[in-house]
Amino acid sequence: MGELLPTWQANNLIKGLTDYLKTTFALSDPKAQGAISDFLTHPDKGMFKGPYVRLRLPFEPAVEGWEDFLDFYDAKFPPYGHQAKAFERLTSKNSTDGQFRRPEATLV
Known part of the structure; x- marks a missing residue:
């Protein structure tokens, strides 16, 4: 049933893209790697923002x-x-x- 829920799908898509981008841009510099991780996962300033539906x-x-x-x-x-x-x-x-x-x- 979870596969029909839009928020569940959105979270899976975000996780998949985040994992892909972290792997693709696996940097050896911990500071640079941390900056990419923050950009991808930060709830307010990161790449993925919500809400996806606005009433x-x-x-x-x-x-x-x-x-x-x-x-x-x-x-x-x-x-x-x-x-x-x-x-x-x-x-x-x-x-x-x-x-x-x-x-x-x-x-x-």
Whole structure:
């Protein structure tokens, strides 16, 4: 399951690149080797920085008409705009003519 988590993948990628670069630039001078190591691994001033995903809060509410794509959704808890857009992409219901359509690929 861990292989599907973006932060886990990012950490593995960083570790792999760091190991590769430390091996490629294996210097005999301890000071130079320490400088490269600091550049690669320092959490604030190093090469790899985060966050990788940034959320802008508060989320925007869904616009009118989001219900057209979901007949089953409980309106007691209306979705946020980004959730309604995902519902629209994932549904097979076509709101204009009532026919079915192919859902669109969506990363959730």
